[in-house]
Amino acid sequence: MGISDILLLTALISTSALAQESDSCRTPDNKQGQCIDLKSCPVLLSLLTMTRPLPSEVIDFLRNSQCGFKGSSPLVCCPLPTPSTTEAPKPIVEEPPDVSSHPNLRLLPLNICGPVSANKIINGNRTALFQYPWMALIRYNKGGNSAPMFLCGGTVINEKYVLTAAHCIVELPSTLKLTGVRLGEYDIDSDIDCMNEDGEEVCAETHVDVDIEESISHPKYSLSHLHNDIGLIRIKGTANFRSDSIKPICLPLGGDQKRNLDGHNLIVSGWGTTEKGISSSVLLEVDVPVMPQEQCANIYSRSSASYRRPVRITSSQICAGGVNARDSCGGDSGGPLIFKGEVNLRPRFVQYGIVSFGPRSCGIKGIPGVYTKVAFYVDWILSNMRP
Numbered sequence: 001m002g003i004s005d006i007l008l009l010t011a012l013i014s015t016s017a018l019a020q021e022s023d024s025c026r027t028p029d030n031k032q033g034q035c036i037d038l039k040s041c042p043v044l045l046s047l048l049t050m051t052r053p054l055p056s057e058v059i060d061f062l063r064n065s066q067c068g069f070k071g072s073s074p075l076v077c078c079p080l081p082t083p084s085t086t087e088a089p090k091p092i093v094e095e096p097p098d099v100s101s102h103p104n105l106r107l108l109p110l111n112i113c114g115p116v117s118a119n120k121i122i123n124g125n126r127t128a129l130f131q132y133p134w135m136a137l138i139r140y141n142k143g144g145n146s147a148p149m150f151l152c153g154g155t156v157i158n159e160k161y162v163l164t165a166a167h168c169i170v171e172l173p174s175t176l177k178l179t180g181v182r183l184g185e186y187d188i189d190s191d192i193d194c195m196n197e198d199g200e201e202v203c204a205e206t207h208v209d210v211d212i213e214e215s216i217s218h219p220k221y222s223l224s225h226l227h228n229d230i231g232l233i234r235i236k237g238t239a240n241f242r243s244d245s246i247k248p249i250c251l252p253l254g255g256d257q258k259r260n261l262d263g264h265n266l267i268v269s270g271w272g273t274t275e276k277g278i279s280s281s282v283l284l285e286v287d288v289p290v291m292p293q294e295q296c297a298n299i300y301s302r303s304s305a306s307y308r309r310p311v312r313i314t315s316s317q318i319c320a321g322g323v324n325a326r327d328s329c330g331g332d333s334g335g336p337l338i339f340k341g342e343v344n345l346r347p348r349f350v351q352y353g354i355v356s357f358g359p360r361s362c363g364i365k366g367i368p369g370v371y372t373k374v375a376f377y378v379d380w381i382l383s384n385m386r387p
Contacts, residue, residue, distance in 0.1 A: 025077040028064040035067040041078035046300040050387045052254075059244050085106040094315040096257045097379040104382040105253075112241060114250035114348035116340065125284045129186055129204055130350075131210055134249035135283060136162045138233070138334060139180040139209070148179065153270045153335030155249045155351055156183060159238040161385055163249075164334035165228065165354050165372065166221035166231040178215060181235055183208045184245035188271060189281040193245075204245045210235045215285075216384050218377070226311055229372045231334075232384055245326045249336060250350045256341040257272075257375040260353060261290045266320055266339045268369075270332030288320040288337070293370045299367060311357075316376040322368040338369045 023035040038044060044065060068075040099105065117131050138152040154164035162181050169178060183206040186193040194203040213236045218228040239246050253261070265287040271280050296319030300311045313319065320337060337353030353371030374381075 001095040004204045009061055023067070025067050026076050028061050030332040031079045034163055035075050036078050038074050038076050041076050043078050043079055056245075073363050079223060090145065094376075096373075096375040099253065099257075099378050099382060102379065102382045104385050107382070107385050107387065108196075108224045108251060108253075109158055109241070109248050110253075110344055111248070113157075113248045113343060114338075114341075114350060115247055116349055120178070125286050127186075127203065127283045127285050129193055130244045132283065132285070132338075133184070133243075134351075135242045135263060135269060135335070137185055137271065138162075138164060138168050138178065140176045141179045141181060142175050143177065149176075149189065150182065150271065151356070152333045153180065153272075154233065154337045156239055156246065157248050157251060157351075157381070158385070159241065159248075160234055160387075162233040162235065163336075163351070163354065163374075163381065164231050164233060166217040167223065167356070168232070168334040169231040170216045170217045170221065171223050178212065180211050182232060183210065183239055184243060185283070186245070187282045192345075205243050208240070208246070210237055210239075212236065217242050219379065226370070227314060227316065228377075230354055230374075230377050230380070232381065248339065249338065250343045251378050252341065252350050252352055253343070253378065254376040256343075256350050256352075257378065259341070259375075261318070261339065263290060264339060265289050266337050266352065268320075268332060268335065268337055269356070270335040272332035272335075279373075284332055288369070289323065290321055291319040293319065295315075296368055296370070300370070311370075313370065315371050317356070318371040318373045319368040320353070320371060321358070322364075322366050336372055339342045 025033045025035045027033045030036050065076045066074055067077045134156045136154040136156055137150040138154055139148045140151050141148055152164060152168035190205055210216040212233055213216050214234040217231040221228040241247055267285055268288055269285040271283060297313040300313050302310060311356060332355045335355045336351045338349045338351050341350035342346050351374050354368050356372050358369035359367040
């Protein structure tokens with residue numbers, strides 16, 4: 001830069017010192033900057049090389065950029081370099097819709113949902129009888145006289161509705177037909193489920209198979225992007241909550257809707273594939289740690305042989321797991337991710353997630369499972385329910 005340019009800028013700007021060299025400052029267009037010698041600021045130097053006469057807006061910008069002098073050399077507020085855009089973008093944090101005034105809140109049985117039973121010591125990940133009475137099995141048939149198959153799970157949320165994943169309802173193979181729901185089940189291989197409690201045999205009522213009146217999947221669900229993986233099944237008849245084997249789960253409301261679960265261990269339950277590669281006949285549970293969304297988004301943004309193609313993780317999803325041999329698995333789809341919350345000022349189990357997808361093999365260290373975040377869909381759930 002020639003001396004004439006220095007003199008030009010010196011003439012343009014005030015001679016009053018407004019800041020010290022290296023002080024932080026704001027540029028005329030409100031960007032973060034640093035007060036430095038003009039000769040060290042390539043951005044403003046480039047403006048001085050423009051064809052004469054300088055446009056009035058450039059002159060004003062240069063004048064307003066001045067932040068002091070160092071001797072006879074002008075100091076200018078030089079914008080800081082823009083951070084690299086090659087890093088994975090941070091996920092946008094959104095808030096779930098408020099449902100405190102939703103007219104269909106009355107359809108949720110808040111007085112009896114999510115009962116917390118006494119802790120019982122069971123072998124391995126096997127649950128106790130009556131421990132998770134909201135669990136449901138989704139029934140499918142291949143046609144003809146084929147035996148029914150239970151390929152997905154779900155949860156009872158009131159006497160008419162079961163919550164599950166959209167992929168358990170739509171985009172099914174052409175050979176499969178969604179036919180019903182089983183409630184009050186514990187051991188699929190046993191007609192009467194019993195267990196020993198304090199030296200006495202305690203038995204549950206026989207499970208109940210119900211037909212489907214209507215199935216509803218989220219209108220924006222697509223297998224191509226795996227978002228909005230949530231659905232509702234309306235059953236024929238009503239669920240009998242007088243049975244100890246059938247109770248509704250609580251949905252996240254109020255403070256539970258915005259609860260930060262990062263680092264907490266949540267519970268997944270289902271009849272999915274075990275570590276031995278076979279489906280379990282008995283209801284199982286596993287604790288999975290919640291992974292921060294940004295960390296999960298970075299993992300799934302990369303293509304890997306472990307988990308299909310790159311996937312965008314959003315605020316409407318929860319990531320949990322990533323611990324060796326601790327995960328939801330095939331057959332658990334549509335089932336719940338739960339944690340203790342507070343409903344009507346009492347501790348209750350609240351469903352925070354729905355099993356959606358994960359790595360090709362279950363329980364891979366470093367790769368969590370992905371769950372639909374129920375808190376973001378309570379408004380949708382309520383809006384699609386009716387008495």
